[in-house]
Amino acid sequence: MEGDPTLRLRVFNLNCWAIRYLSKQRQERIRLIGDMLRREGFDLVLLQEVWSEQDYSNLKAKLGGCYPFSYYFRSGVIGSGLCVFSRFPILDTLLYQYSLNGYPYMLQHGDWFCGKSVGLDTCWDGGHDRFAPHSRQLHAEYCREKDGYLPHRLVQAWELAQFIRHTSKAADVVLLGGDLNMHPEDVGIRLLRGWTGLRDAFAEATRFEGCEDGCTLIPNNCFTVKSELLPFPLGIRIDYILYKAVSSFTVKCEEMKTTTGTAPGTDIPFSDHEAVMATLHIQRQGQAAGANLGTAEPTLVDVVTEARTEVGVGLGAARRQRYSTGRMAVLALLLLLLQAAAALGTLAGLAAGQPFPKLSFSLLAFLAIGVLLLATCLHLFHTIEVKMLQGTEEQMRMALRVLQERL
Amino acid sequence: MEGDPTLRLRVFNLNCWAIRYLSKQRQERIRLIGDMLRREGFDLVLLQEVWSEQDYSNLKAKLGGCYPFSYYFRSGVIGSGLCVFSRFPILDTLLYQYSLNGYPYMLQHGDWFCGKSVGLDTCWDGGHDRFAPHSRQLHAEYCREKDGYLPHRLVQAWELAQFIRHTSKAADVVLLGGDLNMHPEDVGIRLLRGWTGLRDAFAEATRFEGCEDGCTLIPNNCFTVKSELLPFPLGIRIDYILYKAVSSFTVKCEEMKTTTGTAPGTDIPFSDHEAVMATLHIQRQGQAAGANLGTAEPTLVDVVTEARTEVGVGLGAARRQRYSTGRMAVLALLLLLLQAAAALGTLAGLAAGQPFPKLSFSLLAFLAIGVLLLATCLHLFHTIEVKMLQGTEEQMRMALRVLQERL
Numbered sequence: 001m002e003g004d005p006t007l008r009l010r011v012f013n014l015n016c017w018a019i020r021y022l023s024k025q026r027q028e029r030i031r032l033i034g035d036m037l038r039r040e041g042f043d044l045v046l047l048q049e050v051w052s053e054q055d056y057s058n059l060k061a062k063l064g065g066c067y068p069f070s071y072y073f074r075s076g077v078i079g080s081g082l083c084v085f086s087r088f089p090i091l092d093t094l095l096y097q098y099s100l101n102g103y104p105y106m107l108q109h110g111d112w113f114c115g116k117s118v119g120l121d122t123c124w125d126g127g128h129d130r131f132a133p134h135s136r137q138l139h140a141e142y143c144r145e146k147d148g149y150l151p152h153r154l155v156q157a158w159e160l161a162q163f164i165r166h167t168s169k170a171a172d173v174v175l176l177g178g179d180l181n182m183h184p185e186d187v188g189i190r191l192l193r194g195w196t197g198l199r200d201a202f203a204e205a206t207r208f209e210g211c212e213d214g215c216t217l218i219p220n221n222c223f224t225v226k227s228e229l230l231p232f233p234l235g236i237r238i239d240y241i242l243y244k245a246v247s248s249f250t251v252k253c254e255e256m257k258t259t260t261g262t263a264p265g266t267d268i269p270f271s272d273h274e275a276v277m278a279t280l281h282i283q284r285q286g287q288a289a290g291a292n293l294g295t296a297e298p299t300l301v302d303v304v305t306e307a308r309t310e311v312g313v314g315l316g317a318a319r320r321q322r323y324s325t326g327r328m329a330v331l332a333l334l335l336l337l338l339q340a341a342a343a344l345g346t347l348a349g350l351a352a353g354q355p356f357p358k359l360s361f362s363l364l365a366f367l368a369i370g371v372l373l374l375a376t377c378l379h380l381f382h383t384i385e386v387k388m389l390q391g392t393e394e395q396m397r398m399a400l401r402v403l404q405e406r407l
Numbered sequence: 408m409e410g411d412p413t414l415r416l417r418v419f420n421l422n423c424w425a426i427r428y429l430s431k432q433r434q435e436r437i438r439l440i441g442d443m444l445r446r447e448g449f450d451l452v453l454l455q456e457v458w459s460e461q462d463y464s465n466l467k468a469k470l471g472g473c474y475p476f477s478y479y480f481r482s483g484v485i486g487s488g489l490c491v492f493s494r495f496p497i498l499d500t501l502l503y504q505y506s507l508n509g510y511p512y513m514l515q516h517g518d519w520f521c522g523k524s525v526g527l528d529t530c531w532d533g534g535h536d537r538f539a540p541h542s543r544q545l546h547a548e549y550c551r552e553k554d555g556y557l558p559h560r561l562v563q564a565w566e567l568a569q570f571i572r573h574t575s576k577a578a579d580v581v582l583l584g585g586d587l588n589m590h591p592e593d594v595g596i597r598l599l600r601g602w603t604g605l606r607d608a609f610a611e612a613t614r615f616e617g618c619e620d621g622c623t624l625i626p627n628n629c630f631t632v633k634s635e636l637l638p639f640p641l642g643i644r645i646d647y648i649l650y651k652a653v654s655s656f657t658v659k660c661e662e663m664k665t666t667t668g669t670a671p672g673t674d675i676p677f678s679d680h681e682a683v684m685a686t687l688h689i690q691r692q693g694q695a696a697g698a699n700l701g702t703a704e705p706t707l708v709d710v711v712t713e714a715r716t717e718v719g720v721g722l723g724a725a726r727r728q729r730y731s732t733g734r735m736a737v738l739a740l741l742l743l744l745l746q747a748a749a750a751l752g753t754l755a756g757l758a759a760g761q762p763f764p765k766l767s768f769s770l771l772a773f774l775a776i777g778v779l780l781l782a783t784c785l786h787l788f789h790t791i792e793v794k795m796l797q798g799t800e801e802q803m804r805m806a807l808r809v810l811q812e813r814l
Contacts, residue, residue, distance in 0.1 A: 071805075074798035075791075091809055093802055094569050096503065162501050166574040358766050366773045384482075391481035395500055398478075402498060 007282045008254070012042040013177035013241050015273040017223065018081075020052045024223060025268060030055050032263050033270050034062040037085065041066050042277070045085040046177035049271075056083050096163045151314020153181065154307050155392045157188035161195040162395070172249050173282055174198065176242040179216075179273060184237055191307045194300045195399070198242035201253045201278040210258030213237060216274040220261035223272035241278040248285055255279040301403050308396040315389040322382035329375035335368045415661070416687040419449040420584035420648050422680040424630070425488075427459045431630060432675060437462050439670050440677050441469040444492065448473050449684070452492040453584035456678075463490050503570045558721020560588065561714050562799045564595035568602040569802070579656050580689055581605065583649040586623075586680060591644055598714045601707045602806070605649035608660045608685040617665030620644060623681040627668035630679035648685045655692055662686040708810050715803040722796040729789035736782035742775045 017023050018030055030050075037045055037059075045067065050056050056072045063070070067085035073095050074080065080095065157180075168174040176198055182188045184200070193200065202214040211218050211234075218235030219226055229235060245251045257277040263270045339361070424430050425437055444452055444466075452474065457463050463479045470477070474492035480502050481487065487502065564587075575581040583605055589595045591607070600607065609621040618625050618641075625642030626633055636642060652658045664684040670677045746768070 071801075074794040074801075079794065090805070092569070092572070093805065094573050095798065162499070165499070166501050169576050359769060362766060362770060362773075387481040391502065394478075394481075398497070398500070 006284075009044065009173075009280045009282055010040075010042045011175060011177060011241055011278045011280065012037065012040070012045045012275060013047075013239060013277070014275040015048045015179040015239060015271060016050050016055075017271040017273065018050050018052060018055050026055075029263075029268065029270055030058065032266060032268070034059050036263065036270070037063055038066055041087075043087045044175070046175075047083050047085075048179050049081045050083050051078055051081045053079065059083075059085070094167065096159070151311050151317075151389060154188050154191070154310050154314075155388060157182070157192045158195075158307065158311075158392050158396065161192045164196045164198070168196075168246055172245065172247050173251055173280075174244050174246060175280075177240070177276075179239045181238050187303065187306050187310065189240075190303045193242065194303050196244070198244050199251075199253075201241040201243060201256050201276075201280070202237070205253040205256035205278070207255045208257070209255070210276075211235060211260050211274060214256070214258060214276075216258060216276060217272070218261060218274060221269045221272060221274065222261075223269055239273055239276050241276055243278075243280060245282070250283050250285055252281045252283075253278055254281050297403055297407055301400060301407070304396055304400050304403070308393055308400070311389055311393050311396065315386065315393060318382055318385040318389055322379060322386055325375050325378040325382055329372055329379055332368045332372035332375060336365065336372065339365050339368065413691075414689045416451065416580075416689055417447075417449045418582060418584060418648055418685045418687065419444065419447070419452045419682060420454075420646060420684075421682040422455045422586040422646060422678060423457050423462075424678040424680065425457050425459060425462050433462075436670075436675065436677055437465065439673060439675070441466050443670065443677070444470055445473055448494075450494045451582070453582075454490050454492075455586050456488040457490050458485055458488045466490075466492070501574065503566070558718050558724075558796060561595050561598070561717050561721075562795060564589070564599045565602075565714065565718075565799050565803065568599045571603045571605070575653055579652065579654050580658055580687075581651050581653060582687075584647070584683075586646045588645050594710065594713050594717065596647075597710045600649065601710050603651070605651050606658075606660075608648040608650060608663050608683075608687070609644070612660040612663035612685070614662045615664070617663070617683075618642060618667050618681060621663070621665060621683075623665060623683060624679070625668060625681060628676045628679060628681065629668075630676055646680055646683050648683055650685075650687060652689070657690050657692055659688045659690075660685055661688050704810055704814055708807060708814070711803055711807050711810065715800055715807070718796055718800050718803065722793065722800060725789055725792040725796055729786060729793055732782050732785040732789055736779055736786055739775045739779035739782060743772065743779065746772050746775065 014033065016030070016033065018026050020026070023029075033047075045063075047059075050059070050072075053072065056070075060070050063085055067087055069086040069088065069090045071084050071090050071093050072079075073082040073093070075095055075097055080097075084090065160176075164174060164176065174196075180189065180192070184203075192198065202208065208214065211220075213234055214237045215232075215235030216237055216239035217224055217229065219229050219233070220235075224235075241256075243251050243253070255278070258274045259270060260274070261269055343361075421440065423437070423440065425433050427433065430436075440454075454466075457466070457479075460479065463477075467477050470492055474494055476493040476495065476497045478491050478497050478500050480489040480500070482502055482504055487504075491497065567583075571581060571583065581603075587596065587599075591610075599605065609615065615621065618627075620641055621644045622639075622642030623644055623646035624631055624636065626636050626640070627642075631642075648663075650658050650660070662685070665681045666677060667681070668676055750768075
């Protein structure tokens, strides 16, 4: 951008749904994604749910020519699933893992094992611009009516917003691409956009082409679970490209596109999510841009208050679970002590004979040990949960104080 | 600082060693610390190892008058132990938890449970300056000769350095206070200082008063474990105040002090660590300061290479542990399957009689289940460890590439 005051930046974002052994036609889809990325030659490609490092390596080998720079973020047991391919040098990376990410015992949902996180790259276009693209994924929503994960997702949205605020201060342009697992009007998205000043490429785009309402999880896609989309005949929009200019730049979204159920030229989709593609027009301007907040402050106060209330509800639930798991651990310990006393009594010859059959006695002891261990682990887990929810509530309270002082 | 181009900033840092039920004379020492902080009126107070929220609340109540702003960072099972008291408004906070922090089964060391982390506050002195004080603590060193935690501590030092680099770009002055659990010449400290450009208040101070060589863990202190300090007759220096100016400011350390074994005016120390106090002279200058790196680049290349080698050694160890725990889990599973087959065989009447006594049979099954669970948990844990060490090694490789390109 040295000399040329404008830059057209083409960004691609996709939740690839590439879970080894579980995702359908994974290898074929990864091949199709690679072919398309090589053909289209985007400037920045943000991918989520590339859980297998082998898939990343295959993509890297295929895309080396047109995307010389790439990075795979490692975290959690399985990984973060996040990777970035870039036409511009990646100067630096930072991974931030959310402090809360579901429950380890909800095996069927699996979020806890995935170490969901946000990855930050600093890229440089060789001129004066530094981009800070963030690729990320929030905790999935499994049941909209009774959404037990909402407080966790709000903590994540808040931590994401804080991370972006703190790490993007010296960037020229901030980009966030990812599957945020939230509908556009949800409190988490309003909080994220309001607190960071990020703008939604779909809402701002001059031209749009793709699924109606920009939906990215649609009934037309053969991999989506149709029953989950019953209340939403058009589908839902949960994958986003968000952006903002920080210093003396302006960013406009010229064009936004989504895929529409199948990959162009084939009969299968790239993923169960639709890909989103934005063309951003970045222009240097004389003076530094001002205001960092995305929403008028009184509205923002309402949004933060609403989020804080939800976090408070989650805090109540976490406290109750901490209490009940603690009580269960104490009961198991008491049972064990009782058994130990009985066994000692028998050994010391106090009791006339063996009060229980040996087998039931030892089975009961093992059961008590098992319950004690499990309940203790859960109690520790919910203790951490309470602490993190308290911390987030406290931070939101502080943010509200600062906002209200400004008003 | 509006109008006045200089500011004297007095910073206090102490590892308080305030573990409920374990630390000696905890409440008395917290009271002494509070009295002294109220008397001295520092500008910024960074405390570590305040594990009990009650102690924080007591300090907050006592110090409300002279330090109107404070924050307690919550994390982990027990907490982060970090808190900050400030004369300036705290505008914003962010907590970063290290991805590796010891082993959950090393109960005697306990680091894993403490959620060691770095806390960032943004403070504002009412004029133009924004400070970004970071309070933090790294994984403790338990045995210098055979230091199994070195790779973890290096990952933490690297993550800390990256966190500071990414979050301090828009700050005027960056401060880092904490118990870093590393000697001044250790590779972790050289990495941290080199990669962030932070300067050591002790080394830069015009005047110094306190323990010889600035030591903060000394044999004179009645709470230190004398046997650990045998190889170091003067003591060791592991608590630091580091600083740098980022934008158009200069910072000089006018004076540095440590306590010397006992709290002034009493016969007991504040903690097993000595407190460090620095008076910084912050001056606005016309033009923005340049270079961000603290060490000449060829030296920095050596430091990062050394750190990367150590992380590689840790990676090898973690891979071996992942393998051996995985093998143990598989063996336990095989034993269980064998038992299940034997039991089914007996039920189906294939065997002539009961091959084992029932009690031993069920005890063995429970043992196998226990080993299977434990080995699986450890295997998952070491899988995460391998991923994080790999990630850090990859980031260091990237940093080396960028550094070498610059040379």
